[in-house]
Amino acid sequence: MKTVCELNQCAGCMACLEVCPVKAVHIQDSIRFYNAFIDPDRCTGCHRCHSICPVHTPPGQTEPILWKQGWASDSTVRKAAASGGIASAIEMSFVRQGGVVYSCLFQAGKFQFKKAENLEIVRQFAGSQYVKSSPEGIYTEILRYLRDGRKVLFVGLPCQAAAVKNFTKSHKNLYLIDLVCHGTPSPVLLDMFLHDQGISLNGIRRISFRRKNQFRLAADGRDIAAGVWDAYTTAFCDAVFYTESCYSCRYAQIHRVSDLTLGDSWGSQLPMPQQKLGISLILCQNKKGKNLLLSAEIHLEEVDLEKAVSCNHQLQHPSFRHRKRDRFFDEVEQTRNVQRSVWKCFPIKFLKKSIKSFLIKQRSSLWKESHGQQT
Ligand SMILES: Cc1cc2nc3c(=O)[nH]c(=O)nc-3n(C[C@H](O)[C@H](O)[C@H](O)COP(=O)(O)OP(=O)(O)OC[C@H]3O[C@@H](n4cnc5c(N)ncnc54)[C@H](O)[C@@H]3O)c2cc1C
Numbered sequence: 001m002k003t004v005c006e007l008n009q010c011a012g013c014m015a016c017l018e019v020c021p022v023k024a025v026h027i028q029d030s031i032r033f034y035n036a037f038i039d040p041d042r043c044t045g046c047h048r049c050h051s052i053c054p055v056h057t058p059p060g061q062t063e064p065i066l067w068k069q070g071w072a073s074d075s076t077v078r079k080a081a082a083s084g085g086i087a088s089a090i091e092m093s094f095v096r097q098g099g100v101v102y103s104c105l106f107q108a109g110k111f112q113f114k115k116a117e118n119l120e121i122v123r124q125f126a127g128s129q130y131v132k133s134s135p136e137g138i139y140t141e142i143l144r145y146l147r148d149g150r151k152v153l154f155v156g157l158p159c160q161a162a163a164v165k166n167f168t169k170s171h172k173n174l175y176l177i178d179l180v181c182h183g184t185p186s187p188v189l190l191d192m193f194l195h196d197q198g199i200s201l202n203g204i205r206r207i208s209f210r211r212k213n214q215f216r217l218a219a220d221g222r223d224i225a226a227g228v229w230d231a232y233t234t235a236f237c238d239a240v241f242y243t244e245s246c247y248s249c250r251y252a253q254i255h256r257v258s259d260l261t262l263g264d265s266w267g268s269q270l271p272m273p274q275q276k277l278g279i280s281l282i283l284c285q286n287k288k289g290k291n292l293l294l295s296a297e298i299h300l301e302e303v304d305l306e307k308a309v310s311c312n313h314q315l316q317h318p319s320f321r322h323r324k325r326d327r328f329f330d331e332v333e334q335t336r337n338v339q340r341s342v343w344k345c346f347p348i349k350f351l352k353k354s355i356k357s358f359l360i361k362q363r364s365s366l367w368k369e370s371h372g373q374q375t
Pocket of ligand 1: 266
């Protein structure tokens, strides 16, 4: 069957589903890759799907004109955020001024895009979800708002921002923020991994992938592997299980697709106490980006762009396809067990993790014993 973009290179933005007037496209997530298949019996050959696909037809990308590092002035906003809370602070000022914000939130087991016109929903956007999110169903709605004269801010991954840009033909009322992106795995892998831990993705209310500079998975406030790296985070940080398209992502570079780009300010030379609270890297590509920054309640500092880029490879090239990726997927397809498949690919890491877990448990039982003796 024909596909919208090259076979196995679909980024999962879902825009082709919405643009097709005869509903001839369907997306298949086979965990190694996504594909947007075209039903030949329905397709009329209008090529709308090709024209909005961010892989087939990438929109223009530009170099930053301004770069800063910073954080939200409100300490509660900064605390709840992934890094410095710049995204949250800008989203808040945007809705206060009557605009509509679209971004990703975790709800009922899904990582989907929602609309926010008030602070309550914007607050729920805070944090980074290290999984492929789905903007399905929002494109037509965004276009309708723009045509009605409303200002719309979209905050998402670079491929998703590119799809929104294509779909809306870079409408003058559209504001785009993209995140520096390492790559994303299918949410099916996260679901499988949590299932191994006796947790149902559908059954939890909150999920967190990091606490500032500490990367680890927690469900409803409970760490999956207390004090040590869990298998999901290991595979995410080592770029083992992203969907195939992420390893050739054309948006992982310094020329950006959006008005503003946000990431972590790795390599920052600001004092350590500030770094522990979270500092965002900000790349501004144009006047719209500058306006977003000027309107938000944020604190900005100078940043050394060369150093920031050298500490963040996604601003130079996509993540490298891990040499154990195929082996990992072969294992998962056989066992349906993500944890076992990760540790089978990384036996030394597993050994180190097991020793550390053992020492943590020993220390805690010793502490309990001595505490019990004292009282
Ligand atoms: C999958 C992924 C990979 C990343 N990789 C890197 C990296 O390699 N290097 C780097 O410097 N930064 C990376 N980031 C960006 C970083 O984690 C922070 O999102 C960024 O620094 C902004 O922080 P903040 O405190 O301003 O955001 P916050 O104020 O916490 O707001 C976060 C915003 O991001 C949106 N968001 C969260 N998860 C997703 C998702 N899966 N899809 C779409 N939108 C989402 C939220 O809805 C919210 O609007 C990545 C983010 C994601 C989601």
